[in-house]
Amino acid sequence: MDAAIICSIFVLLPAKAIGYCFLVNRHRLIGPFTVASAFLQLIYVGSNIVSLVYGINSVVEAASRAGTLALINLAPLYFSTHLSFLADIFGVSLATYRQLHRSCGLVAVAHVIFHGAFALAHRSHLTKEVSSTDWYSLIGAIAMILLVLLSISFFRKRWYEIFLRLHQTLSIAVMVFVIRHLISVPDFQWIPVYIFIGIFFSLAAFYIMILIYRNTKLGKNFARLRATGKDGIMTAIIEMPRPLIINPGQYLNIWVPSLSLFSSHPFTVTSWAPFPQEKVELLIEERSGFTAKLFRHSCKTQNGYRVFFSGPHGSSIPDWEFDSVLIFATGFGIATILPYLIKLCHGYKERKGRSKRIHLVWKVYLVGE
Numbered sequence: 001m002d003a004a005i006i007c008s009i010f011v012l013l014p015a016k017a018i019g020y021c022f023l024v025n026r027h028r029l030i031g032p033f034t035v036a037s038a039f040l041q042l043i044y045v046g047s048n049i050v051s052l053v054y055g056i057n058s059v060v061e062a063a064s065r066a067g068t069l070a071l072i073n074l075a076p077l078y079f080s081t082h083l084s085f086l087a088d089i090f091g092v093s094l095a096t097y098r099q100l101h102r103s104c105g106l107v108a109v110a111h112v113i114f115h116g117a118f119a120l121a122h123r124s125h126l127t128k129e130v131s132s133t134d135w136y137s138l139i140g141a142i143a144m145i146l147l148v149l150l151s152i153s154f155f156r157k158r159w160y161e162i163f164l165r166l167h168q169t170l171s172i173a174v175m176v177f178v179i180r181h182l183i184s185v186p187d188f189q190w191i192p193v194y195i196f197i198g199i200f201f202s203l204a205a206f207y208i209m210i211l212i213y214r215n216t217k218l219g220k221n222f223a224r225l226r227a228t229g230k231d232g233i234m235t236a237i238i239e240m241p242r243p244l245i246i247n248p249g250q251y252l253n254i255w256v257p258s259l260s261l262f263s264s265h266p267f268t269v270t271s272w273a274p275f276p277q278e279k280v281e282l283l284i285e286e287r288s289g290f291t292a293k294l295f296r297h298s299c300k301t302q303n304g305y306r307v308f309f310s311g312p313h314g315s316s317i318p319d320w321e322f323d324s325v326l327i328f329a330t331g332f333g334i335a336t337i338l339p340y341l342i343k344l345c346h347g348y349k350e351r352k353g354r355s356k357r358i359h360l361v362w363k364v365y366l367v368g369e
Contacts, residue, residue, distance in 0.1 A: 041103060048073070048107050052114075063118035070111035071178070073104045075196050078175065080203050084253055084266070084313040089203075094314065102151070109144050116141050136184075140177030143170045161289050164263060207310075215308050217241040225256060226304035229286065229295050233332075236267075236282040236294075238307060243276030247316035248339035252280070255308045259297065260290045269312065272339035274346060283335040319344055320353030330363040 021035050051069055056062045080086045087097035116137060147170045150156070156163045182188050215223060220241035227236040238254070246252075246269050255264040271281035286295045319325055319340055329337045341360070347353025 037099065044103060045107065048111070052111070059118050063115050066111045066115035066118075070108045070115060071192075073108035073111065074174075074178070076104050077101060077108070077171070078196075079200060080207060082207070082253065082310065084310070085203075085207050088313055091315075105144075105151075106148065109148050112141050112144055136177045136180040140174055140181060143173045143177065146170055147174070161263060211308070211310055214240075214242055214244070214310075223307050223309060224304040225254065225307040227284070227294055229284075232286040232295075234282075234284040234286065234291075234295055236284055238280050238282065238309070239304075240278055240280065240309075243278045244280070244312065245276050246272070246280060246312045248272055248319070248343050249316045249336065250312035250314045252282075252309045252311040253313065256290075256294070256305045257308075258305055259293050263290070264310070265290050266313070268336045270335050270338045272342045272346075283332075283338070285332045285335075320347045320355060323354050324357040324359070325355050326359045326361070328361045328363075331365055334362055 048069060052062065052065055056065065083097055083101060084094055087094045090097065092100075147167060150163060150166055150170075182190075182193070223238055223240045225236055225238050227234045229235070238252070249268070251266050251268045253264045253266050267282045267284060269280050270283045271277065271279075284291055284294070286292055317340070320343070325344060327337055327340065337360070341358070344353065344355050344358055348355060348358075
């Protein structure tokens, strides 16, 4: 039997079954989970449970270990202020890293609840006095629980900018109260904390250097964004100080201080070129918050807005490697498909790609859409 057929039967087919078959479909509260992601989640949760109970001789020891495991699970949540940056470093999609972020947060909260409940139960047998340290611990635990509750999709999707500000504020509060709690712990080993601080500042310095390099150039102005819109759809052009190679499917996090001082927003780049681009195009659908404000003010200025950006983030599908390409899009999702179509047509015209057939299935919800 041919080696390629054997590889397809015993390697590729099982990998596709594990990676693409869904155990839980997309739901407004949970999911989606493929067989592979569910298996990895099970391993992650199981390893935390084993680490918690292995070799434990008393409830007090279990509570102490739960606190240590909570710190270990909290650490990845604070590696960087931008998840897109970390997703690029680890070579995974933003959705995958967000799932990892949520998992670490939920497991950390579970450890904190276990740690706090048993520690308070044990302490109540010794004294009924509540010290300032206990209050710090209690407030920190409440802040963590609020982080989980406010991250429910019902709240997050409807009031995203409010959610984001609360999420960041509560995250800082958790960090402050955790440090206050650790200071009161006798003989606490601070070396892992110092290592974490070193990693955090190293990543932050690297991220800032990339931002400065891509947003500045001697003799050039800062990037500017010019947008024109009609019927709820905007075309935005960003003129950059340095040309960038941006592949289809990648996106930029843009920050427009004059419109949204405290938050950046991700937008997929809809333009593509076989060479570094000095101008990139974004197709933006008007919604609430930043996009609504940008739509209202776009007609009031001809000079555009000063914009700072990070990226390009995300990965790109190697579409030139396939003879036939079938693409599905719904509604405004066609915006993310446009750069792939441009690249596929360019590859066919210049004989740089293998693709000979391109089928696009685009579902629209309104006749005028």
